[in-house]
Amino acid sequence: MAVLNVNIDHVATVRQARLADEPDPVWAAVQCELAGANGITVHLRQDRRHINDRDVRVLKETVACKFNLEMSMAEPIVKIAEAVRPDQVTLVPENRAELTTEGGLDCAKYKRRLAEVVKRMHKKGILVSTFIVPQAEQIVASAETGCDAVELHTGMYANARTDTAARKRLAELAAGKDLATERKLVVHAGHGLTYRNIAPVAGIDGLCEFNIGHSIVARAVLVGIREATRQMIELIEKSL
Numbered sequence: 001m002a003v004l005n006v007n008i009d010h011v012a013t014v015r016q017a018r019l020a021d022e023p024d025p026v027w028a029a030v031q032c033e034l035a036g037a038n039g040i041t042v043h044l045r046q047d048r049r050h051i052n053d054r055d056v057r058v059l060k061e062t063v064a065c066k067f068n069l070e071m072s073m074a075e076p077i078v079k080i081a082e083a084v085r086p087d088q089v090t091l092v093p094e095n096r097a098e099l100t101t102e103g104g105l106d107c108a109k110y111k112r113r114l115a116e117v118v119k120r121m122h123k124k125g126i127l128v129s130t131f132i133v134p135q136a137e138q139i140v141a142s143a144e145t146g147c148d149a150v151e152l153h154t155g156m157y158a159n160a161r162t163d164t165a166a167r168k169r170l171a172e173l174a175a176g177k178d179l180a181t182e183r184k185l186v187v188h189a190g191h192g193l194t195y196r197n198i199a200p201v202a203g204i205d206g207l208c209e210f211n212i213g214h215s216i217v218a219r220a221v222l223v224g225i226r227e228a229t230r231q232m233i234e235l236i237e238k239s240l
């Protein structure tokens with residue numbers, strides 16, 4: 001059965017819209033956890049557009065479930081992860097001009113840097129996942145560099161315009177999950193997942209963890225974050 005990590009970046013986006021001190025993502029994390037979330041995910045971007053260093057430090061102290069830090073492999077950010085020691089890091093590509101994460105991390109191209117970061121994270125007892133498109137060379141590079149998990153990028157599925165295109169993307173995700181499992185990687189999935197599109201992905205047997213953010217925070221504005229988290233968990237659990 002797959003579990004849900006709630007990505008609370010966009011709670012911080014609302015705070016940063018006024019450079020204020022509310023809403024506090026730390027308060028949101030507590031509510032998600034009380035609603036049954038398996039984990040809390042945040043992306044500490046180099047431009048600090050939403051989550052900041054203080055959030056990451058306080059979340060490390062307060063999150064009792066899994067704390068998953070999404071981050072690029074830029075050296076200053078890697079040093080922060082070493083100091084904070086989240087339960088897991090998910091390594092992502094990052095482009096300052098993007099609205100959100102666009103593609104997957106090119107693990108094959110940056111294999112040497114990836115192997116170094118994996119070693120440093122493991123030395124601190126941190127699990128490592130890579131956020132990748134479901135392609136064989138990315139899965140193999142993640143396995144060969146000693147990663148514990150991969151997060152398959154569901155953005156192309158989420159953006160599919162037709163049922164045929166969505167089915168093709170789902171088949172790619174399922175095949176990626178099979179290969180990653182064969183390579184002894186734990187398989188996560190996320191990006192662009194919503195209350196409307198979660199069911200077919202959550203129906204793929206063997207996916208262990210979903211990271212979902214924007215859609216849950218958007219719903220939370222209307223129904224509260226505990227209820228929004230609860231509704232998403234219910235959909236995931238119903239789909240298998």
Ligand SMILES: CC(=O)[C@@H](O)[C@H](O)COP(=O)(O)O
Binds near residue numbers: 009043101190191
């Ligand atoms: C890696 C991923 O798919 C997302 O979590 C993304 O990195 C979140 O970043 P934003 O919240 O800035 O879109």
Ligand SMILES: NCC(=O)COP(=O)(O)O
Binds near residue numbers: 190193211
């Ligand atoms: N890695 C995906 C994630 O954490 C949340 O992505 P989104 O649901 O905000 O698109």
